[in-house]
Every structure is written in C-alpha cells, then in structure tokens.
Amino acid sequence: MSEFLQHLVNMLVLGGTYALLGIGLTLIFGIMNVVNFTHGVLYTFGAYIMFIVVHQLGLNFFLALPVAVLAGWLLGAAIELTLLRPLRGSDIDTTMLVMIGAWIAMQSGALWIWGGVAKSVATPFPEAPLVLGPVSVSWLRLFVLAAAAFLILVTYLLINRTRLGRAMRATFQDHDTASLMGVNVDLIYTSTFAIGSSLAAAAGALLGPVYVIFPQMGDLAAVKAFAIVILGGLGNITGAVIGGFILALAEELGAGYVSSGYRDAMGFVIIIAVLIFKPTGLFARSERVG
Amino acid sequence: MTRALGLVPAVALAAALFAGAAAAQTIKIGVNEPLTGAFAASGTYVVNGAKIAADEINAKGGILGKKIELVIEDNKSNPTEAAAVAEKLITSDKVPVLMGAWGSSLTLAVMPKLIEYETPMVVETSSSGKITTTGNPFIFRISPPSAVEAAAFKGIVDKLALKKVDFLVINNDWGRGTAEDFSKMMKDKGISIGLVETMDQGAQDMSAQLSKIKSSDSETVIVTTAVDQLTLIFKQAAALGLKKRIITTGGSQNPDQIIAQAGAAANGTMHLTTFLPWFPDKTPNPEATSYFIAEWKKRGFEFAGCTESFRGYDGIRTVAAAIEKAGKAEPAAIKAAFWDIKLKGLNGDIVFRKSGPEGKESGQSQPNVYLIEINEGKVEMKTL
Numbered sequence: 001m002s003e004f005l006q007h008l009v010n011m012l013v014l015g016g017t018y019a020l021l022g023i024g025l026t027l028i029f030g031i032m033n034v035v036n037f038t039h040g041v042l043y044t045f046g047a048y049i050m051f052i053v054v055h056q057l058g059l060n061f062f063l064a065l066p067v068a069v070l071a072g073w074l075l076g077a078a079i080e081l082t083l084l085r086p087l088r089g090s091d092i093d094t095t096m097l098v099m100i101g102a103w104i105a106m107q108s109g110a111l112w113i114w115g116g117v118a119k120s121v122a123t124p125f126p127e128a129p130l131v132l133g134p135v136s137v138s139w140l141r142l143f144v145l146a147a148a149a150f151l152i153l154v155t156y157l158l159i160n161r162t163r164l165g166r167a168m169r170a171t172f173q174d175h176d177t178a179s180l181m182g183v184n185v186d187l188i189y190t191s192t193f194a195i196g197s198s199l200a201a202a203a204g205a206l207l208g209p210v211y212v213i214f215p216q217m218g219d220l221a222a223v224k225a226f227a228i229v230i231l232g233g234l235g236n237i238t239g240a241v242i243g244g245f246i247l248a249l250a251e252e253l254g255a256g257y258v259s260s261g262y263r264d265a266m267g268f269v270i271i272i273a274v275l276i277f278k279p280t281g282l283f284a285r286s287e288r289v290g
Numbered sequence: 291m292t293r294a295l296g297l298v299p300a301v302a303l304a305a306a307l308f309a310g311a312a313a314a315q316t317i318k319i320g321v322n323e324p325l326t327g328a329f330a331a332s333g334t335y336v337v338n339g340a341k342i343a344a345d346e347i348n349a350k351g352g353i354l355g356k357k358i359e360l361v362i363e364d365n366k367s368n369p370t371e372a373a374a375v376a377e378k379l380i381t382s383d384k385v386p387v388l389m390g391a392w393g394s395s396l397t398l399a400v401m402p403k404l405i406e407y408e409t410p411m412v413v414e415t416s417s418s419g420k421i422t423t424t425g426n427p428f429i430f431r432i433s434p435p436s437a438v439e440a441a442a443f444k445g446i447v448d449k450l451a452l453k454k455v456d457f458l459v460i461n462n463d464w465g466r467g468t469a470e471d472f473s474k475m476m477k478d479k480g481i482s483i484g485l486v487e488t489m490d491q492g493a494q495d496m497s498a499q500l501s502k503i504k505s506s507d508s509e510t511v512i513v514t515t516a517v518d519q520l521t522l523i524f525k526q527a528a529a530l531g532l533k534k535r536i537i538t539t540g541g542s543q544n545p546d547q548i549i550a551q552a553g554a555a556a557n558g559t560m561h562l563t564t565f566l567p568w569f570p571d572k573t574p575n576p577e578a579t580s581y582f583i584a585e586w587k588k589r590g591f592e593f594a595g596c597t598e599s600f601r602g603y604d605g606i607r608t609v610a611a612a613i614e615k616a617g618k619a620e621p622a623a624i625k626a627a628f629w630d631i632k633l634k635g636l637n638g639d640i641v642f643r644k645s646g647p648e649g650k651e652s653g654q655s656q657p658n659v660y661l662i663e664i665n666e667g668k669v670e671m672k673t674l
Contacts, residue, residue, distance in 0.1 A: 003502060120551060260487045
C-alpha cells in the first residue's frame with residue numbers, strides 16, 4: 001500500500017511536468033497545425049538558459065525561470081518569423097521538413113556550444129525530502145509541480161479569457177474571416193508559436209535542475225509531448241493536461257507493477273489503443289478551437 | 291576564367307597528395323567512443339586519457355620512428371552508430387587498429403565489422419561476458435568482465451553479511467550481464483535475490499523503480515550504470531527516503547562526482563572500481579599512476595574523471611606496444627603481436643590470455659578490481 005501511495009505521488013509530480021510539455025505543443029501542433037519538431041530543442045534551450053543564468057552569470061535560481069521563459073519566447077518568435085512565415089500556405093510536408101532541419105541544426109548548435117557532457121544545476125532547495133508518513137517527495141519537485149500548475153493556469157486563462165486568446169482561436173478556426181474581422185493574423189501566428197515555445201522552454205528550465213542537462217535531452221521529451229497531445233486530442237488544453245497525467249500514471253504503474261524495462265513503452269501502448277478506438281484523442285474538439 | 295577553373299582541380303590534387311604524404315608519416319589509431327548521448331561524460335574521459343598516452347608516446351619519439359595519430363570518432367552512445375563509425379575508421383581513415391567502444395552493446399555492435407575487415411580492437415571499458423566468449427579473434431580486452439568483478443566481490447560478501455539483494459541495472463548487455471553474473475555468484479553464497487529492475491540508458495526518472503525497491507524486504511541494492519544516471523539515482527533515492535545499502539559495479543561511477551552531486555546521500559555507499567587514483571601507492575604501478583594523475587590535473591580536467599580516463603590511457607599504450615612489437619602498422623601483424631606483449635598498466639600487468647571457443651579465441655587481460663566505500667564524503671579502500 002505504501003508503495004502504491006509513493007507511485008501516486010511520483011505520478012502527480014511527473015504528470016505536472018508532462019502536462020506543461022503537452023500544452024506548449026498542443027498550441028502549435030494542435031491549433032496552428034505545425035508539426036513542431038523543434039519543441040524538444042526549445043525544451044533543451046530552456047534548460048541551458050537555466051544553467052547559464054545560475055552558473056555562468058551567478059544569478060538567483062528563481063530569477064532564472066522568467067529569463068528562460070522570455071528567451072524561449074524570443075527564440076520561438078524568431079523561428080516563426082524566419083522559417084514558418086515564408087512557408088505559410090505551403091503544404092504540411094514542406095513545413096515538416098524545414099522543422100526537422102531546424103531541430104537538427106539547433107541540437108548540433110547546442111552540442112557545439114555546450115559540449116556533449118551533461119551539466120547539472122544547483123538549486124536552493126534542501127536535500128532532505130518532505131516526508132509524509134510512508135511517502136516522501138523532494139522540495140524541488142514540489143516546487144516544479146506548483147510552477148507547472150501556475151503556468152498551465154495562466155495559459156488556460158490566456159486562451160479562454162483574453163482578447164488575444166479569442167483572436168488566436170478565431171485565426172486558426174478561419175484564417176480569412178478572422179482577418180476580415182480586423183485580427184492581425186501575422187501577429188497571431190507569431191505570438192502563438194512564441195507562447196508555445198516559451199512553455200517548452202519553461203518545462204526545460206524546471207526539469208533541467210531535477211535531472212541533468214545535455215543536448216539530446218529534448219528528444220525523449222518531444223516524443224512524450226507528441227504522445228500527450230495525441231492522447232488528449234489536438235488543440236485541447238484540458239486534454240493535454242489530463243493526457244500528461246495519464247501518461248505519467250501509465251509509466252509509474254507500468255514500471256512499478258509490470259516491468260521497468262518497458263517503462264517508456266507503456267505510454268505508447270496506451271496511445272496505440274487510443275488511436276485504434278478513439279482516433280481523434282480522448283478529448284477531441286469538434287469544431288471549436290481552444 | 292577557364293584557366294582559373296582548370297587550376298582548381300590541380301591544386302586540390304596536389305593538396306590531396308600532400309595530405310596523403312603527411313598522413314603516411316604517422317601511424318593512425320582509431321578511437322570509437324561515445325562523446326554525445328547517454329555516455330558522453332564517460333566517453334569523453336576515456337578520450338582525454340587516450341590523448342595523454344598519445345602525447346606521452348609522441349614526446350618520446352613515437353613508435354617505429356613515426357608519431358601516432360588518434361582518429362577520434364563519436365559513436366553517439368548508439369550501437370548502430372558505433373558499427374558505422376568502426377567501418378568509417380577502417381575503410382576511409384585506413385586505421386590498422388581500433389580502441390573502443392566503451393559500452394558493451396556498443397562493442398558488440400562493432401564486433402562483426404572487425405571480422406569483416408580483419409582489424410583488431412582493444413576493448414578498454416566494456417564488461418559483458420559475451421564480448422570475449424563468442425569467438426571473435428580480433429577482440430583484446432583490458433577491462434574486467436562482470437564475472438571477474440563478481441568473483442572479486444565474492445570474498446567480501448560474508449563480511450557485509452548480505453542476506454537479500456535487489457538489482458537496478460541499465461537495460462543493455464552491460465547491465466543485464468552484470469545482474470546475471472552477480473546473481474549467480476550470490477546464489478552460490480546462499481544470498482537470496484529479490485527484485486531485478488532495469489532502466490533505459492537514456493532514462494532520467496527512476497523514481498518508479500526506486501519506489502518499488504524502497505518497499506522490498508532486501509537490505510542491499512546493486513546498481514549498475516554510468517555516472518550520469520548514477521548521480522540521478524542517488525538524488526532520486528535520497529528524495530524517496532530509500533535507506534538501503536547501495537553498491538555500484540562497472541567502474542564507471544566516478545565516486546568523486548557522486549560525492550559532489552549526491553552529498554550526504556553518498557555516505558555509506560560502496561563501489562567496485564578498477565582503478566585507485568586516491569591511493570597511487572596502492573596501485574600496481576605507482577610511478578605511472580602518479581604521472582598520469584599529475585598530467586590529468588595539469589590539463590585542467592576534473593579529478594573525478596580519473597577512474598574512467600585511465601582506461602583510455604592504458605588502451606592506447608596497449609595498442610602502441612602491439613604496433614611496436616609487430617614492427618609494422620598492419621592489422622594482421624598487430625593482431626598477432628597482441629598475444630606477445632606484456633606491459634605495466636595502471637591497473638596491473640596487461641597480458642592477454644585466450645578466452646572463448648578454440649581456434650578463434652579473444653584476448654582477455656586480468657586487471658585488478660577494488661572495492662571502495664564513501665565515508666563522510668571521503669573515499670576509503672576496503673579489502674576484498
């Protein structure tokens with residue numbers, strides 16, 4: 001029983017970060033319809049920003065987080081302006097190939113700048129965990145969970161409760177009509193991609209200190225993000241959050257009670273099942289965007 | 291314009307000829323190591339150790355009157371890449387001998403290429419038993435197979451009063467081989483085996499496996515993986531309040547890095563290593579060990595890397611000794627010469643004995659294995 005409780009706590013902590021990874025991608029892949037292969041690199045980028053700010057500039061850990069979010073936003077905006085804008089309206093294969101190229105180029109850039117050896121980030125949290133009866137959890141991971149919940153809430157409100165959010169939903173539902181209604185469509189494309197990118201960078205900045213930072217860290221994260229988005233239904237923020245927790249639960253219980261060797265396979269078994277029985281995802285949107 | 295264009299190929303040809311002539315002045319040694327991916331830290335240490343050996347040999351005038359040149363390639367911690375890199379080194383760079391490929395799965399992937407191109411390779415790190423027992427006569431291993439580690443550990447099992455152990459091992463030939471060899475030895479000793487948990491080489495979150503181990507009724511966990519994953523395991527075990535004795539195997543732990551990153555959680559942990567950089571006087575070759583450690587520090591590398599980098603140093607010196615003995619830098623002659631060399635490694639004499647099926651034996655040297663314990667943030671040696 002105590003083992004099961006510990007698995008549940010682990011699931012909560014892991015699920016929060018998966019949800020954060022998922023919503024960033026669901027904005028870009030689900031709403032914008034761009035198969036964003038750079039999502040993992042943006043995640044890596046956020047983690048390295050954290051490392052630079054804390055260890056090379058010697059600044060505060062908590063200050064590093066907003067810096068990483070901002071840097072992710074800027075890099076995302078730059079990718080949209082230079083790579084995606086000229087390709088808007090071209091077919092999905094072209095965009096996909098360009099994004100794969102960007103992914104490889106950026107990952108190699110990270111390798112060139114920072115080298116292949118993993119780096120770790122020191123945190124201000126105590127080493128001793130918080131112990132609650134049979135379960136224990138590190139303070140750092142609790143902080144990560146809280147920060148992830150905060151970012152998810154902000155994103156949700158942004159999409160559903162603000163003018164920008166409404167303009168975003170309108171643009172990706174019907175690009176021409178939105179434009180006729182006076183929405184600055186170019187600006188919406190750039191900001192949506194930038195927001196999605198900043199969420200990926202935030203996830204990297206939060207998880208970098210939990211794990212270790214290396215140039216390929218984003219690959220597995222990106223695969224999981226795609227899985228979460230497919231699980232939750234394209235473009236559905238609530239779906240991505242729930243999808244994140246389902247994936248974490250499948251991995252935890254799969255590794256705990258079935259076989260740890262297949263931990264990363266568990267999530268994908270669920271996805272295959274979802275694609276067979278409910279191909280639009282567990283929480284598919286019908287027409288509505290967001 | 292036409293004349294200028296005509297000149298380009300001529301210049302290129304001249305440059306190529308010149309480069310070819312320059313290359314013939316050196317003896318190339320192929321180095322196939324993971325410089326990116328899951329084993330980047332370990333592979334980079336090995337390469338830096340290899341460079342120290344090459345510089346030392348070249349400073350003394352090289353071998354057979356020529357300088358040696360390391361052709362270093364990254365196998366990306368990926369078996370497919372390791373095989374491709376070996377092929378590239380042999381066919382395109384024309385190296386007569388290789389050193390590699392760090393991980394057991396990486397080395398096993400390279401092995402068919404060695405037979406295909408009849409080129410020998412010194413295996414400096416891999417510990418899977420399969421490498422020297424499947425009948426590949428081009429393999430010469432200087433690292434201990436996991437069965438040798440298990441045998442060395444046998445002596446201390448009673449002292450530690452082990453009753454039941456769990457395993458947490460990397461899910462590849464190295465980890466699974468270690469779990470097999472250690473389980474066998476322990477069962478013979480009457481110790482019961484509990485859980486055998488695995489993790490993917492790229493996995494970053496081992497909380498699920500550790501939670502399961504936390505709830506088991508064993509008192510000891512044997513952990514086998516490389517340093518990056520080990521530091522994560524130590525941190526995550528501490529976060530879960532796992533209070534069992536942890537013993538690591540494989541010699542890729544870099545105990546100083548564990549002390550630095552896991553802090554108090556590292557106290558009381560034990561590690562099977564194949565080198566003793568903390569106690570140069572207790573190594574089989576104190577003078578060479580001191581030289582190597584001084585050179586390592588002089589180059590500004592972290593001391594923690596010594597337990598890994600010495601393999602690269604010994605590996606290249608082994609290759610150089612064989613080339614010297616062969617009298618020429620050709621694969622067949624070097625392969626034959628490996629059987630006749632005897633040199634003082636940092637971890638005992640390097641002499642190859644036959645291992646594997648008759649007629650196509652691999653070479654296996656018998657290095658020492660040590661057990662160390664981390665106590666109050668300091669490394670202590672335990673007698674095996």
